[in-house]
Amino acid sequence: MGGTKLAAAVVEPDGTIATRAVVPTPVSPDAQTVAAALDGLVREVAERGPSRRLVGLGVGSAGPLDPLAGTVSPVNITAWRDFGILDALRDVLPGRPAVLAGDGHCMALGEHWRGGYGDRSVLGIVVSTGVGGGLVIGGRVHSGGTGNAGHIGHIVVDLGGPDCACGGRGCVEALSSGPAIARWAVEQGWSPGDRPADARALADAARAGDPVARRAFDRAALALAAGIVSAAALIDLDDVVIGGGVSGAGDVLFDPLRAAVAELAGLPFVTRVRIHPSTLGGDAGLLGAAALAMEAARA
Incomplete structure (x- = not known):
């Protein structure tokens, strides 16, 4: 849901x-x-x-x-x-x-079950209307004390960033969700023409070379990368699997994301984390x- x-x-x-x-x-x-x-x-x-x-x-x-x-x-x-x-x-x-x-x-467990990750530690991220996440460690969901562990969308990555629907500020979700990406692009002058101003239209524009659309995905990827690097440093992750509607942008998202993770990560156990698109959608x-x-x- x-x-x-x-x-x-x-x-x-x-x-x-x-x-x-x-x-x-x-x-x-x-x-x-x-x-x-x-x-x-x-x-x-x-x-x-x-x-x-x-x-x-x-x-x-x-x-x-x-x-x-x-x-x-x-x-x-x-x-x-x-x-x-x-x-x-x-x-x-x-x-x-x-x-x-x-x-x-559920997304992380489904990917772990059918994706062949074995005993590897996996962070699943859903980038869509919001940004959700979940952890599978040792083959089992790690839900935390209240059932909300892995909520990477509400890691703060920009101390002066935009307000988030959760009540916080500068969260990954406030910069990297589909609506947030499209909203920023419109504020920078991007227009989808006769299409809805959403992340799908923005991804098509980015693939066609629109500079504002590309900057919008670069900005979103940087915020998402900051959250991933923080999670990897805290949990010692093996793999990150990204799904949700925005992941359908493909290389427009994943190329700047992998580049940003490589730029932000320092410690060897953090740099080893691998980024994968969902194979199960x-x-x-x-x-x-x-x-x-x-x-x-x-x-």
């Missing part, structure tokens, strides 16, 4: 996605409007699958969240504040476990959420 879209799938034990569906996240101040869209989506997918074989429900959401209470307060879904998402969905699969984790955790979060549900069912 994110600020742009809601996705659901039935996942087999080997990681095969049997059926899936996606809908836009409703833009509404009413919590139940957003919840109704999610409930309808999940029920539609569950009914397409063999419901008697479904062992549990895994939910990945933008944060912050409280996995024990089953509540979410996504920065980019303003209708939900301490919203009881697990309680709202339990009736879909009554009597079976329902677990909640951050969308970044939007499936990574679904697979990670399913892996958590399967684990809960086995417990």
Whole structure:
């Protein structure tokens, strides 16, 4: 569940996605409007699958969240504040476990499971409407004391930077999310013509050589690199896997990102971190959420 879209799938034990569906996240101040869209989506997918074989429900959401209470307060879904998402969905699969984790955790776990990272320490980053993250260390999600560890989008990388929706200032998300990148470019004089002024149009402009669009992605990559280098120094990471809609910009993002990481990193154990685009795309979060549900069912 994110600020742009809601996705659901039935996942087999080997990681095969049997059926899936996606809908836009409703833009509404009413919590139940957003919840109704999610409930309808999940029920539609569950009914397409063999419901008697479904062992549990895994939910990945933008944060912050409280996995024990089953509540979410996504920065980019303003209708939900301490919203009881697990309680709202339990009736879909009554009597079976329902677990909640951050969308970044689910993305990281999905990439780790299907990407062959073995015992390597992985930071997954989702760059989209916001910037989320999650950690897999020793083959297991590292969720921290409140379930919000790995939230790289809210590492401060610019002390004089723009305000962030989280209430902080100068966060990675405030400089590197899709809306932030496009907003800065428009402020610098970029125009998308007859297209929406979003990160996708900006990436196309950057690939075509537009200087403002290129500077916008360079600026975003530098902020993201600062967060990655800080995380690598703190956690001793092996790999960083980047997904989300903005990662679709490809080399326009990844070339300046790798260059900025190389420039900012100093210590040998920090410079060894490897940056990868997601190999699973939007499936990574679904697979990670399913892996958590399967684990809960086995417990």
